[in-house]
Amino acid sequence: MVVLLTVIGILLFVLGLLFSIAWHELGHLSTAKMFGIKCTEYMVGFGKTLWSFRRGGTEYGIKAVPLGGFVRMVGMIPPSERTADDSSRKISRWRAMAEDAREASYVELAPEDQDRQFYQRAPWKRLIVMFAGPGMNVILAAVLLGVLFMGIGVPKETTTVGEVSECMAPADTQIESCDDPGAQPTPAAEAGILPGDRIVSIDGEATPHWNDANQKIRDSLGSTVFELERDGETFRTDVDIVENELPARDGNGEFLYETDADGEYVYDENGRRVPRTETVGFFGIVFDQERARLGPVESAGEMGTMLVAVGEALVALPGKVPDVFGAAFLGEQRTEDSPVGIVGISRIGGEIMSQGLPVADTAAIMLQILAGVNLFLFAFNLLPILPLDGGHMAGAIWESIKRKVAKLLRKPDPGPVDVAMLTPVAYVVVACFLVFSVILLVADLVNPVRIFG
Numbered sequence: 001m002v003v004l005l006t007v008i009g010i011l012l013f014v015l016g017l018l019f020s021i022a023w024h025e026l027g028h029l030s031t032a033k034m035f036g037i038k039c040t041e042y043m044v045g046f047g048k049t050l051w052s053f054r055r056g057g058t059e060y061g062i063k064a065v066p067l068g069g070f071v072r073m074v075g076m077i078p079p080s081e082r083t084a085d086d087s088s089r090k091i092s093r094w095r096a097m098a099e100d101a102r103e104a105s106y107v108e109l110a111p112e113d114q115d116r117q118f119y120q121r122a123p124w125k126r127l128i129v130m131f132a133g134p135g136m137n138v139i140l141a142a143v144l145l146g147v148l149f150m151g152i153g154v155p156k157e158t159t160t161v162g163e164v165s166e167c168m169a170p171a172d173t174q175i176e177s178c179d180d181p182g183a184q185p186t187p188a189a190e191a192g193i194l195p196g197d198r199i200v201s202i203d204g205e206a207t208p209h210w211n212d213a214n215q216k217i218r219d220s221l222g223s224t225v226f227e228l229e230r231d232g233e234t235f236r237t238d239v240d241i242v243e244n245e246l247p248a249r250d251g252n253g254e255f256l257y258e259t260d261a262d263g264e265y266v267y268d269e270n271g272r273r274v275p276r277t278e279t280v281g282f283f284g285i286v287f288d289q290e291r292a293r294l295g296p297v298e299s300a301g302e303m304g305t306m307l308v309a310v311g312e313a314l315v316a317l318p319g320k321v322p323d324v325f326g327a328a329f330l331g332e333q334r335t336e337d338s339p340v341g342i343v344g345i346s347r348i349g350g351e352i353m354s355q356g357l358p359v360a361d362t363a364a365i366m367l368q369i370l371a372g373v374n375l376f377l378f379a380f381n382l383l384p385i386l387p388l389d390g391g392h393m394a395g396a397i398w399e400s401i402k403r404k405v406a407k408l409l410r411k412p413d414p415g416p417v418d419v420a421m422l423t424p425v426a427y428v429v430v431a432c433f434l435v436f437s438v439i440l441l442v443a444d445l446v447n448p449v450r451i452f453g
Helices: 002-034 093-105 123-152 210-219 296-329 342-354 359-381 389-408 419-446
Strands: 039-055 058-073 154-164 198-202 222-230 233-247 277-282 285-292
Touching: 002 039, 002 058, 002 123, 002 342, 002 359, 093 419, 123 154, 123 296, 123 359, 123 389, 154 210, 154 359, 198 210, 210 277, 210 285, 296 359, 296 419, 342 359, 342 419, 389 419
Parallel strands: none
Antiparallel strands: 039 058, 154 198, 154 285, 198 222, 222 233, 233 277
16 A cells, blocks of 8 residues: 555646646747747657647647757847858858757748848847746646645644653653563653643743743743633643753744854764754643634745745755765755755655555645745746746847837847857756756665755
């Protein structure tokens, strides 16, 4: 059963990723057709075509390597401004690469499509066409997170006791059961606290929220009066809170982690962040959780927080390449926040399904990860470098600026920006992307990231 669930999880994530890519490309295709641009191909994947069909002058299909997708539009590169005299002269290798790319972009241009070329459209139309792809990823992420936040809900601790720890031991003592020497009952167990009890106040201070109760317990020591509710009736009990070393939390209840001298997180032997610890008051309970549905404003705020985190991860990505290389080929540690590729994210999907978690929990984790992937696709594709969407957007913006400046200065229209001259840069970017994809593939196979240890 575990194997079957793992396979199902992998397949679900693969389908989710392929849909995200297809959805992205649909944004380009639909807006390009809306502005009368000829599209010859709409493909999910690269390499050999596995399946396709043709409709309305466009070939739709799936290719063998699912590392992305593309919509081929005629006239992505404007015609050359070189004259007949220039053509007889020897050109630089850089220029030759640009001209080769220009020539390739016109291979599928039919005579009847002369006025349906991408570069002929106004810069604002080209901006819409290129932004539509990443924009579709944002829309999909918003839908997925809307289902998660407003439908399934997010787990939140309550002031209700979920579990009561029976015994405790000094920090330097390991015990296997409460009968071992050195074991002693926790303050909660000694006071007769039961699962289902709800903490109303501590030392006369109301605790309407989980963090209020948790922080008050951590700040207390010795005799502490708890007011609790059990089966609809309120009662008070005196609890002797003791000191214990626990994971440190900030004012919002979020865990804090150890960092080195450079401010980087410290990881344990399993690649997980090492939590900070602090000596605080100890009660001996685990708070119960419930799923709480968020409103539209809260959901938008959570999505914004995720988008900021994705942006930070994208900025940090180049610095993680050596670590991924070490994990792939040198047997070094793979950390929990290491980048993952398509194989890695699909394997994580299988790991989630194999845990046998409740359906709501499984769906919530998978929705959040897939939404995060779409937010990453949005942010990554906006980078202003070719061949990414952001590179073409930058070209359109620069062209618009040049034309407005020329008009203001009463100069001739400078014409379209020749993005072909950036072809060598695009080749370097593609090469780097392919190399990194191979490194990620090896790392995901031999040293995968595991979210459940």
